[in-house]
Structures are given as C-alpha cells and as structure tokens.
Amino acid sequence: MVTVLSDAYIIGAGETKFGELWEKSLRELAVEAGLRAVENAGIYSRDVEVLYGSNSLAGIINGQENIGALLSDFSGIAENHIPAIRIEASTASGGAAVRQAYLAVKSGEYDLVMVGGVEKMTDVYGSETLDLTSSVLDREWEAFFGGTPAALAAITARKYMADFKVDKEALAMISVNDHLNASKNPDAHYRNKITIEQAMNSTPVAEPLNLMDCSPITDGAAAILVASEKYMKKNKLDGIRILSSADAQDYLAVHSRKSMYGLDSAKIASQKALSKAGMKIDDVSFVELHDSYSIYGLLELEDLGFAEKGKAKDLVYDEIKLNGRIPVNPSGGLKAKGNPFGATGVGQFVEAYMQLKEKAGERQVKGAKNAMLHSMGGTGSMSVVHMVGDA
Amino acid sequence: MVTVLSDAYIIGAGETKFGELWEKSLRELAVEAGLRAVENAGIYSRDVEVLYGSNSLAGIINGQENIGALLSDFSGIAENHIPAIRIEASTASGGAAVRQAYLAVKSGEYDLVMVGGVEKMTDVYGSETLDLTSSVLDREWEAFFGGTPAALAAITARKYMADFKVDKEALAMISVNDHLNASKNPDAHYRNKITIEQAMNSTPVAEPLNLMDCSPITDGAAAILVASEKYMKKNKLDGIRILSSADAQDYLAVHSRKSMYGLDSAKIASQKALSKAGMKIDDVSFVELHDSYSIYGLLELEDLGFAEKGKAKDLVYDEIKLNGRIPVNPSGGLKAKGNPFGATGVGQFVEAYMQLKEKAGERQVKGAKNAMLHSMGGTGSMSVVHMVGDA
Numbered sequence: 001m002v003t004v005l006s007d008a009y010i011i012g013a014g015e016t017k018f019g020e021l022w023e024k025s026l027r028e029l030a031v032e033a034g035l036r037a038v039e040n041a042g043i044y045s046r047d048v049e050v051l052y053g054s055n056s057l058a059g060i061i062n063g064q065e066n067i068g069a070l071l072s073d074f075s076g077i078a079e080n081h082i083p084a085i086r087i088e089a090s091t092a093s094g095g096a097a098v099r100q101a102y103l104a105v106k107s108g109e110y111d112l113v114m115v116g117g118v119e120k121m122t123d124v125y126g127s128e129t130l131d132l133t134s135s136v137l138d139r140e141w142e143a144f145f146g147g148t149p150a151a152l153a154a155i156t157a158r159k160y161m162a163d164f165k166v167d168k169e170a171l172a173m174i175s176v177n178d179h180l181n182a183s184k185n186p187d188a189h190y191r192n193k194i195t196i197e198q199a200m201n202s203t204p205v206a207e208p209l210n211l212m213d214c215s216p217i218t219d220g221a222a223a224i225l226v227a228s229e230k231y232m233k234k235n236k237l238d239g240i241r242i243l244s245s246a247d248a249q250d251y252l253a254v255h256s257r258k259s260m261y262g263l264d265s266a267k268i269a270s271q272k273a274l275s276k277a278g279m280k281i282d283d284v285s286f287v288e289l290h291d292s293y294s295i296y297g298l299l300e301l302e303d304l305g306f307a308e309k310g311k312a313k314d315l316v317y318d319e320i321k322l323n324g325r326i327p328v329n330p331s332g333g334l335k336a337k338g339n340p341f342g343a344t345g346v347g348q349f350v351e352a353y354m355q356l357k358e359k360a361g362e363r364q365v366k367g368a369k370n371a372m373l374h375s376m377g378g379t380g381s382m383s384v385v386h387m388v389g390d391a
Numbered sequence: 392m393v394t395v396l397s398d399a400y401i402i403g404a405g406e407t408k409f410g411e412l413w414e415k416s417l418r419e420l421a422v423e424a425g426l427r428a429v430e431n432a433g434i435y436s437r438d439v440e441v442l443y444g445s446n447s448l449a450g451i452i453n454g455q456e457n458i459g460a461l462l463s464d465f466s467g468i469a470e471n472h473i474p475a476i477r478i479e480a481s482t483a484s485g486g487a488a489v490r491q492a493y494l495a496v497k498s499g500e501y502d503l504v505m506v507g508g509v510e511k512m513t514d515v516y517g518s519e520t521l522d523l524t525s526s527v528l529d530r531e532w533e534a535f536f537g538g539t540p541a542a543l544a545a546i547t548a549r550k551y552m553a554d555f556k557v558d559k560e561a562l563a564m565i566s567v568n569d570h571l572n573a574s575k576n577p578d579a580h581y582r583n584k585i586t587i588e589q590a591m592n593s594t595p596v597a598e599p600l601n602l603m604d605c606s607p608i609t610d611g612a613a614a615i616l617v618a619s620e621k622y623m624k625k626n627k628l629d630g631i632r633i634l635s636s637a638d639a640q641d642y643l644a645v646h647s648r649k650s651m652y653g654l655d656s657a658k659i660a661s662q663k664a665l666s667k668a669g670m671k672i673d674d675v676s677f678v679e680l681h682d683s684y685s686i687y688g689l690l691e692l693e694d695l696g697f698a699e700k701g702k703a704k705d706l707v708y709d710e711i712k713l714n715g716r717i718p719v720n721p722s723g724g725l726k727a728k729g730n731p732f733g734a735t736g737v738g739q740f741v742e743a744y745m746q747l748k749e750k751a752g753e754r755q756v757k758g759a760k761n762a763m764l765h766s767m768g769g770t771g772s773m774s775v776v777h778m779v780g781d782a
Contacts, residue, residue, distance in 0.1 A: 066769055087489050103495050107498040
C-alpha cells in the first residue's frame with residue numbers, strides 16, 4: 001500500500017485560566033478548553049475523529065479513571081461515538097498525548113485529532129495531595145521511604161550547586177523570569193511579579209528550595225487540534241506545523257540514574273527532535289520548559305542543549321528574558337502560569353500557537369519562527385520534545 | 392514525502408498465570424510477561440523502540456501512577472532510553488494500547504513496539520476494591536449514588552431478560568463455557584469446570600447476577616510485540632497479521648445511552664473492524680469477548696454481529712463451544728481466565744497468537760484462520776475491536 005505520509009499541523013488551541021478553580025469540576029474544565037480550541041480553529045466539533053486525553057492523577061485525586069470516556073461523554077462527542085483514550089506519562093502526559101496525536105495523523109488513519117489535557121488538583125477525593133503527587137515517583141523505592149518530588153529536587157539542587165559553584169540566586173532567577181512573563185499572561189495562575197529578594201527569602205520547603213522555587217498546585221485544562229495537511233487545506237484553515245516529535249526515557253528512581261543532575265531523557269529527546277527537524281539548537285526561537293522546581297529550569301537549559309553542564313547560571317539574568325537570546329517560558333512556565341499536571345504539557349502548545357500566530361500580546365517573543373516544547377515526567381523519568389513552527 | 396505504509400504483525404506474545412498472585416508485585420508481573428514475549432519472539436529486547444503500558448487502576452489501587460516509567464525502569468529498557476507510555480481506557484486499556492501500537496507502526500516512526508498490560512488488583516493501597524473498580528464508572532453521576540459495575544450490569548440484565556424473555560440459564564451458559572475452556576488453559580485464574588446448576592445456584596451478588604456471573608478480581612500481566620513487515624522480514628521472523636483495528640465510544644453513564652442493553656460502541660467498532668479487513672461476520676473463526684459479567688457475553692454476541700438482538704440465547708448451548716459455529720473465549724474469558732483490567736485485553740491477543748499458531752493445546756480451535764478480539768471499557772463506554780490472522 002503506497003500512500004503519502006501526512007504532515008501534522010496545530011490548527012487550533014485553547015485553554016482555561018489556570019489557578020485554584022474551586023467552582024469548576026474536572027469535566028467542566030476539560031470541555032471549556034476543548035470548546036475554545038474548536039472555536040479558535042473555526043471547525044465543527046463533529047469533525048474530530050479521536051480524542052487523546054492527557055491526565056496524570058484523576059484516579060487518585062478525583063476517584064475517576066476512564067477519563068477519556070468521561071470527557072467524550074460530557075463534551076457531547078460520545079453522541080458521535082468518537083473514541084477517547086487517556087495517555088499517561090505522569091507530568092509528561094501532555095507532551096506524550098500530543099505525540100500520540102502526531103503519530104495518529106502520520107499513520108493515515110486520522111485527519112483531525114483533539115488533544116485535551118486536564119487536571120483538577122485542588123479537590124482531593126482520597127488522601128493528601130503531597131502523598132498523591134508522590135505517585136509519580138517510584139512508590140515502593142522512593143515515596144515509601146519518604147521521598148517526595150520536592151525532596152528529590154532539593155537533593156539534586158544541593159549536589160548541583162556544590163559541584164558547579166552555583167548560588168541560590170541562579171535558581172531564584174528562573175522563578176523571577178516566570179513570574180515576570182506570567183504577569184503578562186491572562187491565563188496564568190500567578191500574575192504577580194516577584195523580586196530576587198522575595199524569591200530567595202520565601203518560606204523554606206526543602207532546603208535549598210523554598211516556596212518560590214516550587215510550582216503550585218493548579219487546576220486547569222488546555223486543548224489543541226492536530227490535523228493532517230489534507231484536512232487543513234480542504235477546509236482552507238491554517239496552522240502551525242509540528243516539525244518533529246521525540247521522546248526518551250530514564251530510570252524512574254533518581255537513585256538509579258547515572259547522574260543526579262544530568263537529565264538524560266531531556267538530552268536524548270532534544271537531540272532527536274532537533275535532528276528530525278533538521279535544526280540546530282541555535283535555530284530555536286524560544287523554549288517552553290518544564291520547571292516544576294527551579295533547579296529543573298537550570299538542568300533543562302543544559303540538557304536540552306542551550307548551555308554546557310553547570311553553565312545555565314550564565315543565562316538566567318538576560319538571555320532567558322522575552323527579548324533575550326533564548327527566551328524561556330514566555331507563558332510564565334510551571335512556576336507562575338501553573339502546573340496542572342495533565343494540562344501543563346498541552347498548555348505549552350497553546351502558548352506556542354499564540355506566539356507563532358503573533359497573538360501573545362504583551363509577552364510576544366518578537367520575530368519568533370519556532371519553538372521547542374519540553375514536557376517532563378516526574379523527576380526526569382521521561383522527556384517529550386516537540387519542535388513546532390518553521391525550521 | 393511518499394512512502395509505504397507498514398502493515399503490522401504480532402511477532403511474539405507472553406503472559407503470566409492469571410490469579411491471586413500475592414507473592415508478585417505489579418512490576419514483577421509486567422516484566423515476567425514482557426520477557427516471555429521477547430523470548431517467544433526470539434528477538435533482543437534492545438530492539439524494542441517504544442513500550443505502551445496498559446493499566447487501569449494502579450494509581451488508585453497501588454498508589455503508583457507513571458506506570459510506563461516504572462515498567463521501563465524495572466525491565467531494564469530504561470537503560471536504552473526506550474520511551475514508555477501508559478494507555479488508559481479503563482477495562483478497554485488493553486485493546487486501546489494495542490491500537491496505539493498499531494498506529495505507531497503504521498505511522499512509520501517505529502518498527503518494533505511492545506505492548507504490556509498489567510494489573511495488580513489484590514494488594515489494595517487505599518480504599519476498598521469495590522469502590523476502586525467503580526472509578527471506571529461516572530464517579531459523580533453513577534458511583535457517588537451507589538452504582539457499582541455489578542449493580543449496573545444487573546439492572547441491564549433484568550431489563551434485557553424481561554424484554555426478550557431470556558431466562559437465567561442463558562446467562563449461566565456463558566460462564567459454563569468460560570470455565571470449560573479455562574480448564575484447558577494453564578494460565579487461567581479458575582480451572583474448575585462448573586455445571587449449569589452450580590452457575591445458577593451460586594451466591595447472589597446483584598440479582599439476577601450471582602457469583603458465577605461475575606468475573607473475579609485477578610492479578611496478571613500479558614505482553615505482545617507488534618512489528619512492521621520490514622522488521623519481521625529482515626529478522627526472518629513470522630507473525631500474525633493485524634488485519635484491522637477500530638474503536639468507538641458510547642456515553643460513560645449507562646443512563647445516558649440510547650438503550651440499556653444495546654452496546655453501540657461494540658456494534659460500531661465491530662462493523663468498522665470487519666469493513667477495514669474486508670470481511671463479513673461469518674468469516675470470523677472465533678471471538679474473544681469481554682464478559683466481565685455474563686450478561687455482557689450475550690449482549691456482545693448480538694452487538695458484535697453474531698446474533699440478532701435478543702437472540703444470543705440461541706447460541707449459548709452449542710454454537711459458542713470450541714467446536715461450535717462461533718467459538719467464544721477459547722481462553723476461558725473474563726469469568727474463568729480472569730480479569731486483571733489492564734492485562735485483560737492484551738491477554739486476548741496472547742490467546743489469538745497461540746490459537747493461530749496452533750499452539751493452544753487441548754483448547755485449540757481447529758482450523759482457525761483468524762480471530763475477532765473485543766476489549767470493552769466499563770459498562771460499554773468504549774469498545775476496541777481488532778481482527779487478526781488471515782482474512
């Protein structure tokens with residue numbers, strides 16, 4: 001069977017405000033984001049052929065598995081018997097779900113796929129949130145012995161700071177930059193700017209990390225529509241091209257990895273994504289990265305390829321700003337836009353769509369041609385990297 | 392870009408024994424099945440390019456999300472940075488994961504994909520099992536008001552039996568057939584044969600369903616290897632062809648559906664799978680269906696296309712036997728082989744592989760050319776149907 005492998009394009013994107021959204025349920029958030037994406041694309045929702053739902057913790061937080069069916073039902077697309085499947089790769093679920101959509105379009109079986117990411121983290125059905133978020137770690141060998149995401153990030157930060165003579169201020173600058181950008185993003189969880197002093201002197205969480213080094217517990221949803229070139233042209237739509245998609249794994253438990261501060265999954269996924277797109281790291285216009293803790297912002301800048309190991313500290317004052325050499329997290333990132341696990345990675349695509357369509361308002365990265373989007377699972381167990389836009 | 396879309400083949404399959412496996416953990420079960428599949432295929436595990444993990448309830452039962460990473464880590468493939476993603480569609484997770492593998496191969500991005508399904512249901516981390524399995528229902532509109540999978544199946548059975556004058560014996564025969572076949576399957580959870588009398592007089596669970604109408608709480612894992620034609624030929628392997636793959640959705644909540652006993656998702660997925668394979672229902676050699684409750688065995692026989700609505704009762708005495716017109720569940724089905732949610736659907740492929748390779752021993756369906764495999768989510772919210780073998 002000879003046929004043309006389809007390129008994949010993002011033809012619409014939408015998200016809810018991120019935040020503590022007590023008045024909205026999991027399903028309401030998801031449908032709100034989905035409808036915005038449909039409206040944004042200017043298509044009929046009945047054209048959607050399959051829904052990939054990205055969600056990390058609804059089973060354990062909301063007592064609700066079978067998320068695909070839930071969203072399909074509540075959004076009304078179940079009436080058309082559109083299949084809905086949940087993709088889970090912990091906090092990398094968003095990137096992983098977009099990758100499945102990309103493969104689904106490339107397989108030739110689908111012309112229009114919706115990816116919807118959602119997480120409702122502030123209504124807890126079962127046990128406490130700290131314990132629940134630890135379910136993304138190795139339950140038996142990390143969480144059971146008291147490891148939490150914050151504690152593991154803190155241990156990593158301590159060793160990294162000692163080995164490379166990095167001071168606390170470099171970590172703080174990742175959060176300062178996120179908050180500055182988020183102040184210009186109406187969908188962000190926190191829109192207040194913070195100073196270096198505020199970032200460095202906030203309440204300790206797990207030394208050396210304090211409150212301003214940690215992404216918040218956020219509710220929210222984000223959705224994009226991925227279409228084949230055929231569907232896009234037939235319907236006279238336009239979109240942002242998915243240039244490449246790649247993923248890579250590392251050991252789940254931090255203690256199993258080759259290095260505590262080398263994110264091998266990010267390194268490999270980034271190299272694969274750049275290579276598939278025929279690009280070099282210097283060709284990247286801006287990056288949305290997964291700074292669930294400020295330390296990861298530094299590590300990712302290095303392992304994605306923007307700096308040598310131990311040298312990210314040289315980028316954090318100027319280069320990562322909106323008008324810098326490599327703008328980081330124009331959306332506000334995980335620290336300030338927020339981190340609703342299943343929605344976080346999909347939200348990066350919403351930001352890229354807005355930026356590359358030059359609709360990002362005050363936080364517009366001028367002249368941006370493309371973006372690198374990095375969705376990371378847990379403490380680095382998985383990385384999914386996409387390049388979108390023009391090479 | 393013009394290229395040849397790849398056909399997909401199952402080149403290896405393996406599973407653990409299904410049962411109450413107190414001595415084995417979630418990760419141990421998964422790796423045991425994976426290694427058996429690799430050994431069975433005669434390949435190197437380092438050739439695997441991506442792992443799709445099928446799991447429904449580990450977050451809520453075992454406090455473990457990020458299942459892909461867990462399995463990748465423990466199996467050792469994390470060393471090679473092989474990405475691992477979890478696919479969840481409640482009890483249809485197995486079929487859904489195989490479908491993603493099929494799309495991944497067809498997309499041209501992968502030549503060798505492992506699908507591993509696992510569920511560890513007898514070690515409960517949090518609340519009680521009944522409540523946990525209800526997480527596959529609509530938590531807010533079914534489970535919260537006391538609906539359980541058994542209760543919803545019972546209501547459906549009651550209405551079906553009244554409308555079509557079907558007696559309890561027809562339901563019982565589904566379980567009698569499962570137990571007869573399972574008695575010949577060394578991997579089955581229950582290998583005892585049961586009589587019609589035993590099936591009909593067992594302990595009531597939710598009238599009219601009793602213990603012998605309900606699939607058990609099972610631990611287990613199953614794995615298959617899906618390869619492109621290119622990989623298969625290059626390595627001089629042989630395999631079972633995936634003729635077609637299709638899925639369809641219905642409303643999550645039973646009360647939202649058009650009919651209580653019409654499984655629209657099964658109907659549509661079956662029609663699509665047959666049509667894509669260029670086959671008619673009479674061409675099917677045998678079927679593995681998703682009889683989590685005996686009533687669903689009858690409903691699926693009808694909605695998959697083997698009988699008119701209300702007429703499945705005419706098939707249950709002779710036609711569904713191993714040597715009958717349409718053998719049902721040679722493996723022993725969900726009632727007797729067992730129902731480890733995430734592994735159930737993948738286990739159907741293991742059975743099909745064994746049958747079509749004529750390695751099914753005493754339970755061999757003689758002259759079987761192909762199989763229809765039906766993986767169903769919850770009470771029918773999703774159906775995934777695959778046709779495998781020769782058309």
